[in-house]
Amino acid sequence: MSTRSRPDPLPQSRPPRITRRSALAGSVFAGLALLGACGRDEVRPVAKTGSPDAPLPKKVPKGTKLTIGDPSIQKALELSGQVDQISFDVEWANLSGGPQTLEAFRAHALDLGAVADIPPIHSVWTGVPTKIVAAKFRQDPLHHPVYQLGIAPGAGVDTLADLRGRRVAYSPGQAQGALVLRLLKKLNLVKTDVRLIELPSTGDVYPNSLAARQVDVAPIGGVNVKRYVAKYGKDGGKTIPHGLRDDPSHLYAPISTLEDPGKAAAIREYVQHWARAVSWIEEHPKEWIEGYYVKDQGLSVDDGEYLVKAEGEPDIPASWTDVIKRQQETVDLLAAETDKPKLNARDLFDLRFESVAADAFRAGGQG
Incomplete structure (x- = not known):
């Protein structure tokens, strides 16, 4: 159980507009087409933040909206009540994994997605430049593999x-x-x-x-x-067992989204909520099993207990130095094996976000 201290409550603000999660019934592409249509209706010129070295905007303008594909953390935010502290409008998309998020990014239908370490590499290779804004791993990953x-x-x-x-x-x-x-x-x-x-x-x-x-x-x-x-x-x-580390979990966003200062500020805030939700899950296993694995995913309590035990404790590093090093090794391997151009792994990360999640995670699960 975590011994992190509780953070001070966030300023109260109007609850975000939460819509029903998109149903991908029948075909993933049908769902993405619907999301894409919604996204295209809202495409508009945005002000650029300029250089990636520019300070990360912190003030979220009124009327800012993000479309987020992060179903498990969405449920954790709802179960913990933290969803009411989000200051911007949220459109939740029932999307996860590389192929679905990439197609939604390509359709301008998604601002932020939750994936492992490969999709941010693959997205650049397929012409959709993205940046990683949060990184999570597992404590003792060789004993708690994915x-x-x-x-x-x-x-x-x-x-x-x-x-x-x-x-x-x-x-x-x-x-x-x-x-x-x-x-x-x-x-x-x-x-x-x-x-x-x-x-x-x-x-x-x-x-x-x-x-x-x-x-x-x-x-x-x-x-x-x-x-x-x-x-x-x-x-x-x-x-x-395969005996390899396989535990990276990331949030990433299209560069075009991060160039909108309002959305960049909203993503910064969401990364904080994301980290607190991760902490809440760790500190409330029974509520998580019942609310997510049983009621939301339709699993048995036994299945939920198995998954919580298998996942072990989360780790959100304050420094991305080792994270980028491991990502570079992955990039080099994939480039050699798939005849893709080499990339600088450092360019896959928006370093302005490096400590955002870690700071919130250390503060604990109630915010």
């Missing part, structure tokens, strides 16, 4: 040394895809030493592909780890 390697029944994979020649699920542009490349490098293998099977890593695609023996190995995370072993363990399905 993913395990799911092994298909009968695949004959008992250790990492058995991966050579196997069919491995691979999702370019997503964290799971980068994990596969990191793992091959760790094992001194190249892509041709295995058979990479391109599959989207969303939903139950990877566990179902393992169960159907369409692939031999796939990174799976969250409650899928527990469910996969419970359902297919009797047939030989299992998981093994």
Whole structure:
């Protein structure tokens, strides 16, 4: 349990305008098209903040609005009551993960998204320049990994040394895809030493592909780890640890959004709320399990308790020096393996935000 002190309450302000989360029923693209239409209606010239070295605006002008895709933190803000302290208008989008946020950015339908470390790299390579504004990790990440390697029944994979020649699920542009490349490098293998099977890593695609023996190995995370072993363990399905750090979690925004001083100030404020929400989740596991995992996600209490234990304690670093170093290693690996141009990882971060989340996180979960 955290021992951080409670911060002083934020000044009271009018509650944000909260809309119902967008439903992506039927097709992700249908939902994004709807969001894109809303975003295009609001496109207008904005004043630029100038150089990225310019001071980060702190005053949020009246009428400022952000469209945010961060479903789990949205729920934490609602459960904790902190959502009422947001001083600007919020349009919540039920979007998460790299492909969905990138398409929404491209449609000018989203101002801020929550992803792992790969989408901010991939977005630049695909012509949508973005910047990371917040970074979160896990304490003791090797004992609390995001993913395990799911092994298909009968695949004959008992250790990492058995991966050579196997069919491995691979999702370019997503964290799971980068994990596969990191793992091959760790094992001194190249892509041709295995058979990479391109599959989207969303939903139950990877566990179902393992169960159907369409692939031999796939990174799976969250409650899928527990469910996969419970359902297919009797047939030989299992998981093994990959032994790599896989815990980055970021907020990122299009540079065009950050160039609007009002929205930049609103993002600064949201990053503070985000960090306090992370702290609240850590300090209120029972409320989080019941309010998010059970009521919002439809999981069992047992599943929720499993996930809270698996996630461990959060870490929001005050310095991004090591964060940028690890990101550079990832950029270099992906550039070499995918024939993409090299990037300076430092350019992927808006350094004006470096201490914003950490300061709020240290203050605790009530703001």
